[in-house]
Amino acid sequence: MLNKYKVFLFTLGFFLILILLIHLKYESEKFPKKQITEIKLQIDKNKSFDNIEQLDNLENLSNDFDGQANEYITYTLNAGDSLQKVFMKFGLPIRDLNLIKDKLPVNKKIYPGQLIEWKQSSQNSKIIEFNIYHNQSEIDNFEWKNNYYQYRKIVKRGVKVDRYVKGYIENNFYQSAIKTGLNATQIHEIGQALSHKINLSKDVKKNDQFIVLMEEEILKKNIISSRVKAVLYEQNNTKIFAFKYNNQFYNEKGFRNLAKFLPYPTKKLYRISSHFNPRRLHPVTKRITPHRGIDYAMPTGTRIHSVGHGIVIASHKNRYSGNIISIKHTGGYITKYLHLHKRIVKKGQRVKKGQLIGLSGNTGISTGPHLHFEILKHNKHLDPYRVSKMIKQQVQNRKKFYAQTSPIKQKLIGELESG
Numbered sequence: 001m002l003n004k005y006k007v008f009l010f011t012l013g014f015f016l017i018l019i020l021l022i023h024l025k026y027e028s029e030k031f032p033k034k035q036i037t038e039i040k041l042q043i044d045k046n047k048s049f050d051n052i053e054q055l056d057n058l059e060n061l062s063n064d065f066d067g068q069a070n071e072y073i074t075y076t077l078n079a080g081d082s083l084q085k086v087f088m089k090f091g092l093p094i095r096d097l098n099l100i101k102d103k104l105p106v107n108k109k110i111y112p113g114q115l116i117e118w119k120q121s122s123q124n125s126k127i128i129e130f131n132i133y134h135n136q137s138e139i140d141n142f143e144w145k146n147n148y149y150q151y152r153k154i155v156k157r158g159v160k161v162d163r164y165v166k167g168y169i170e171n172n173f174y175q176s177a178i179k180t181g182l183n184a185t186q187i188h189e190i191g192q193a194l195s196h197k198i199n200l201s202k203d204v205k206k207n208d209q210f211i212v213l214m215e216e217e218i219l220k221k222n223i224i225s226s227r228v229k230a231v232l233y234e235q236n237n238t239k240i241f242a243f244k245y246n247n248q249f250y251n252e253k254g255f256r257n258l259a260k261f262l263p264y265p266t267k268k269l270y271r272i273s274s275h276f277n278p279r280r281l282h283p284v285t286k287r288i289t290p291h292r293g294i295d296y297a298m299p300t301g302t303r304i305h306s307v308g309h310g311i312v313i314a315s316h317k318n319r320y321s322g323n324i325i326s327i328k329h330t331g332g333y334i335t336k337y338l339h340l341h342k343r344i345v346k347k348g349q350r351v352k353k354g355q356l357i358g359l360s361g362n363t364g365i366s367t368g369p370h371l372h373f374e375i376l377k378h379n380k381h382l383d384p385y386r387v388s389k390m391i392k393q394q395v396q397n398r399k400k401f402y403a404q405t406s407p408i409k410q411k412l413i414g415e416l417e418s419g
Contacts, residue, residue, distance in 0.1 A: 072129075073090075073120075074117040076113065092125070108140060110132065116131065117130075117131045129142065138156075139153070162229070164211055164213055165212040165213075166180065167210055186228055193231050194233055198233060210234070211412055211415050212228060213408060229244050246395075250401070252405070262353060265306070272295065273296070274291060274295035276384065276386075293381070297369070298360050298370060298371060301360065304359060306327055306357050307335055309352050309353050311348065312348060312351060312357075315346050321365075322361065323343050323358065323361065323363050324340070332377050335373070335374065338372035339371065340363065344357055345357045
């Protein structure tokens with residue numbers, strides 16, 4: 001009986017050990033031994049941590065650390081990222097960040113999608129180089145030398161090439177230009193360049209042609225910059241040119257329109273019969289009376305246009321000035337048009353630059369058909385003749401201008417006529 005009991009205990013023990021071994025094997029397969037990448041960290045004894053999260057970041061550094069010590073580590077900023085958050089995420093020294101920030105230009109900002117990279121010392125966690133990529137060609141570089149971060153702006157230069165963009169007007173200029181690959185900024189620039197002759201928002205016609213000379217800078221097969229170099233617009237066999245020269249647009253004769261105002265309120269320039277003169281002898285009253293504008297001698301009924309965008313603040317008639325229109329513009333400017341035969345706009349009406357506002361005449365106290373035109377800035381009268389000279393400027397060295405633009409002009413015509 002005793003022997004049978006011993007056999008029973010032995011058998012029971014054997015099966016218990018077998019079950020335990022099977023259980024241990026199962027647990028081992030279910031929870032494999034964690035692969036650990038060893039990262040040696042030298043922690044500054046004087047460095048303190050604000051919270052447990054910073055210590056966790058150091059412990060989890062192996063998950064985010066892309067590369068070995070003394071190699072560049074790159075990171076693409078995500079929405080909501082800041083440099084401080086990135087430094088905390090990767091366990092980088094906040095002290096280094098503060099030193100880098102002190103050197104960072106105040107006008108530079110970071111944004112999602114931007115690339116940053118850094119390199120740390122192989123002996124400690126010190127950042128020895130830090131780069132912020134603003135685009136493919138511009139980098140803010142910070143390098144640790146002589147116990148401080150030296151800042152430099154790195155600009156990579158590409159190869160400049162010319163490209164011609166050609167298009168036709170279908171519905172409007174904007175949509176037609178977009179189809180050629182031009183962007184909104186370039187389209188606006190073209191509109192400003194041609195504003196001396198045509199308003200591309202309202203004066204275009206179907207089947208008008210245009211060709212734009214673009215100067216593009218190529219770096220590693222990518223366009224890193226693009227600028228409008230010249231424009232040709234053709235309407236009813238009339239060609240309108242604009243050339244960029246010394247970073248300003250000029251027409252084919254070398255004149256530049258400053259665009260805020262037209263140089264005078266008529267389609268063509270008429271003879272000035274009386275200039276701006278604070279001490280003029282009035283031709284009718286024979287008294288010294290300031291002449292606060294200029295008089296253009298012109299036939300009654302000549303079309304008068306607003307020299308700029310604005311709001312009509314006066315449209316009435318009085319015994320001295322006859323029919324008068326006053327227009328308020330941005331920047332504190334007011335323009336006045338006196339002695340009109342007919343007023344076409346009303347008080348409170350918005351007008352555009354070049355819009356017809358009235359017809360010249362000989363109303364009020366006047367010695368003959370003319371337009372009296374005034375310009376005020378902050379209620380102070382300006383000499384319209386001097387303003388017009390400022391508005392319409394010609395290049396100083398016309399010979400150099402023609403030498404540079406004439407080949408471009410012929411090339412534009414050739415590209416346009418090539419079909």
